[in-house]
Amino acid sequence: xxxxxxxxxxxxxxxxxxxxxxxxxxxxxxxxxxxxxxxxxxxxxxxxxxxxxxxxxxxxxxxxxxxxxxxxxxxxxxxxxxxxxxxxxxxxxxxxxxxxxxxxxxxxxxxxxxxxxxxxxxxxxxxxxxxxxxxxxxxxxxxxxxxxxxxxxxxxxxxxxxxxxxxxxxxxxxxxxxxxxxxxxxxxxxxxxxxxxxxxxxxxxxxxxxxxxxxxxxxxxxxxxxxxxxxxxxx
Amino acid sequence: xxxxxxxxxxxxxxxxxxxxxxxxxxxxxxxxxxxxxxxxxxxxxxxxxxxxxxxxxxxxxxxxxxxxxxxxxxxxxxxxxxxxxxxxxxxxxxxxxxxxxxxxxxxxxxxxxxxxxxxxxxxxxxxxxxxxxxxxxxxxxxxxxxxxxxxxxxxxxxxxxxxxxxxxxxxxxxxxxxxxxxxxxxxxxxxxxxxxxxxxxxxxxxxxxxxxxxxxxxxxxxxxxxxxxxxxxxx
Numbered sequence: 001x002x003x004x005x006x007x008x009x010x011x012x013x014x015x016x017x018x019x020x021x022x023x024x025x026x027x028x029x030x031x032x033x034x035x036x037x038x039x040x041x042x043x044x045x046x047x048x049x050x051x052x053x054x055x056x057x058x059x060x061x062x063x064x065x066x067x068x069x070x071x072x073x074x075x076x077x078x079x080x081x082x083x084x085x086x087x088x089x090x091x092x093x094x095x096x097x098x099x100x101x102x103x104x105x106x107x108x109x110x111x112x113x114x115x116x117x118x119x120x121x122x123x124x125x126x127x128x129x130x131x132x133x134x135x136x137x138x139x140x141x142x143x144x145x146x147x148x149x150x151x152x153x154x155x156x157x158x159x160x161x162x163x164x165x166x167x168x169x170x171x172x173x174x175x176x177x178x179x180x181x182x183x184x185x186x187x188x189x190x191x192x193x194x195x196x197x198x199x200x201x202x203x204x205x206x207x208x209x210x211x212x213x214x215x216x217x218x219x220x221x222x223x224x225x226x227x228x229x230x231x232x233x234x235x
Numbered sequence: 236x237x238x239x240x241x242x243x244x245x246x247x248x249x250x251x252x253x254x255x256x257x258x259x260x261x262x263x264x265x266x267x268x269x270x271x272x273x274x275x276x277x278x279x280x281x282x283x284x285x286x287x288x289x290x291x292x293x294x295x296x297x298x299x300x301x302x303x304x305x306x307x308x309x310x311x312x313x314x315x316x317x318x319x320x321x322x323x324x325x326x327x328x329x330x331x332x333x334x335x336x337x338x339x340x341x342x343x344x345x346x347x348x349x350x351x352x353x354x355x356x357x358x359x360x361x362x363x364x365x366x367x368x369x370x371x372x373x374x375x376x377x378x379x380x381x382x383x384x385x386x387x388x389x390x391x392x393x394x395x396x397x398x399x400x401x402x403x404x405x406x407x408x409x410x411x412x413x414x415x416x417x418x419x420x421x422x423x424x425x426x427x428x429x430x431x432x433x434x435x436x437x438x439x440x441x442x443x444x445x446x447x448x449x450x451x452x453x454x455x456x457x458x459x460x461x462x463x464x465x466x467x468x469x470x
Contacts, residue, residue, distance in 0.1 A: 014256035014391075014414065017283070021249035021387065024280035025441055031282040040275065040286055045259035047266040048252070051275055051284025100415075120415060139419045151415030152256065156249075156388060161421045173424035174437035179249065180335075180355060180386030182425030183418035184374045186396045189408035190417030202409035206260055 001166070003031045004062035004089070006102075007052050008082070010072025013043040014152050015099040016050065019066055022159025025175045026167055034059045036081050044071040044210060056085040061092050064162070068155070069100025069120060071211040077108040077130075077222055086111065095162060096146050099155035103148040107132045108222070115143050120151035121192050122207055129226055137193075153190075156181060236401070238266045239297035239324070241337075242287050243317070245307025248278040249387050250334040251285065254301055257394025260410045261402055269294045271316055279306040279445060291320040296327050299397070303390070304335030304355060306446040312343040312365075313456055321346065330397060331381050334390035338383040342367045343457070350378050355386035356427050357442055364461055372428075388425075391416060 003023050005016050016033070024031045035041065035052035043050055065086070076082055086109040090096050098106050103119035106112050107130035117132040118141045124134040135141045139150045140161055149158035160181070164172040189195040195203065238258055240251050251268070259266045270276065270287035278285055300321070311317055321344040325331050333341050338354035341347050342365035352367045353376045359369040370376045374385045375396055384393035395416070399407040424430040430438065 012256070013252045017248045017252040020280065020283060021247070024282060025445075027441075027444070031280065033283060040284075045255065045266065047259060047288065048255055048268060049275075049284075049286025049288070051286070053282065053284070121412075139417070140421075150417075151413075153391060153414050153416040153418065157419050157421060164421060169422065170434060170437060173422045173430060173434040174441055176420060176422050176424045177356075177427065177430045177434060177438035178386075178441050179388050180425055181388040181418075181420055182374070182385075182429070183388065183416075183420065184392050185411060185416055185418065186375075186392060186399060187404065187408045187411055189411045190415055192412065194417070195408060195412045199405060199408040199412060202405060203412040206262075206409055206413050209262070210260075 001028060001030065001063040001094070002061075003029055003064045003066065004034045004059050005031065005066045006068065006082070007033050007035045007041050007050055008070065008072065008076045008079070009041050010044045010075070011041065011050065011068050011070040012100060012152055013045065013048050013050065015068030015070065015102065015155050018153060018155035019097075019099060019159035019162075021179055022156060022163060022175055023064070025178060026163055026171065032059065036079070056081065060089065062089055063093060064095040064097065065089050065093050067098040067102035067105050069098070069102040069104075069123070069152070073101040073104050073123070074222055076105050078225065083109040094145060097158060097162065098148045099158060100149070100151045101126070103127055103132070104130055106146075106148070111146065112148075115146060117141050117146075117148040118150050119148065122204070236263060236265065236298040236329070237296075238264055238299045238301065239269045239294050240266065240301045241303065241317070242268050242270045242276050242285055243305065243307065243311045243314070244276050245279045245310070246276065246285065246303050246305040247335060247387055248280065248283050248285065250303030250305065250337065250390050253388060253390035254334060254394035254397075256414055257391060257398060257410055258299070260413060261398055261406065267294065271314070291316065295324065297324055298328060299330040299332065300324050300328050302333040302337035302340050304333070304337040304339075304358070304387070308336040308339050308358070309457055311340050313460065318344040329380060332393060332397065333383045334393060335384070335386045336361070338362055338367070339365055341381075341383070346381065347383075350381060352376050352381075352383040353385050354383065357439070
């Protein structure tokens with residue numbers, strides 16, 4: 001099956017690579033990294049380049065499309081080429097999936113309207129603004145062929161879940177064993193409900209520093225688009 | 236602090252990207268991806284390109300060096316330039332770390348001689364052959380400034396552990412929250428002790444298919460090197 005993972009400048013690397021590491025181990029997986037043009041893209045940590053090997057135009061009908069998040073999702077949320085491609089491929093996909101704030105991009109394309117979905121805890125507000133119904137306590141949310149995962153590392157869980165659905169539990173477990181996914185986090189602060197108040201503040205600050213550099217000008221445009229949409233459709 | 240993550244053709248992407256996603260979120264982290272030459276490298280899944288931004292020669296004294304695994308570790312294990320660089324930088328690192336079969340590369344450089352260490356479950360034999368003492372039931376093994384992690388996804392746990400040591404628990408927990416590392420694997424087959432016999436067989440088969448294509452000619456050379464070493468040093 002053809003699996004298209006969207007990349008854009010500022011993608012969070014683990015959002016894309018976690019599910020890739022799982023999905024690419026399915027024996028019939030034909031995975032490609034797609035974007036508006038081929039070539040290297042800088043991920044949001046500022047040090048890692050990932051390669052786009054196929055353009056969106058070269059990839060008109062993937063069986064599975066996966067949208068990762070990133071610090072630049074507001075920019076991608078108003079990229080007409082990306083949104084049109086997502087709407088178009090979603091018509092024929094078997095699965096349409098997102099990790100982290102990738103859900104907000106799917107929502108901006110109109111794919112999550114009125115649907116329950118999850119995303120990174122810091123992106124629940126934008127997800128609601130774009131017309132989806134946030135499920136902040138769920139790591140994976142599925143409705144029909146749409147499946148959204150929580151922040152960053154949740155893409156690994158999503159990848160295994162998808163393999164289970166696509167190819168059955170035995171293969172999913174075998175892949176889990178090949179990547180030795182037997183997580184033993186040395187701390188237990190991975191969900192907002194588990195982290196202390198100082199840790200939550202520090203995490204928010206880390207995110208703000210990472211996202212501040214280029215979002216300021218884009219957000220008003222998203223609000224405009226959303227309000228115009230509301231006036232035109234009444235929802 | 237300067238953090239150098241080694242890349243080579245056939246690196247397993249998540250081995251490198253898991254710890255990167257964690258370590259790069261430390262406010263004073265200066266992370267670089269290093270290799271024998273700059274440019275794109277194809278990872279072992281055959282679809283994802285990662286970028287080497289700095290050569291080994293340009294990176295003579297990183298504070299932290301991290302060696303990921305891959306299907307081509309036997310090739311890297313006999314790469315004299317890589318081994319010489321590892322031996323050299325290890326003299327002045329604060330931390331020398333590996334994920335997955337990256338430990339076997341560290342061992343080939345002579346850095347793990349007589350030391351307890353962990354690696355991917357399928358690489359415990361090679362690790363022992365190279366003179367280290369495998370600890371197959373531990374996810375992270377530390378002795379002085381050397382720290383090795385188990386297969387592929389264990390690099391995320393390692394990254395958090397390292398941040399805890401380097402910058403303290405509060406920052407490590409804040410980073411865990413930013414990447415929402417609250418793992419909820421849909422299956423529980425991530426360690427050989429937990430997977431059924433058919434799942435273990437299937438996983439072995441998946442790994443063999445992934446590694447078969449270019450290892451055949453390299454392994455005898457490693458055995459030669461190891462035996463010559465044994466004859467010369469008596470251990």
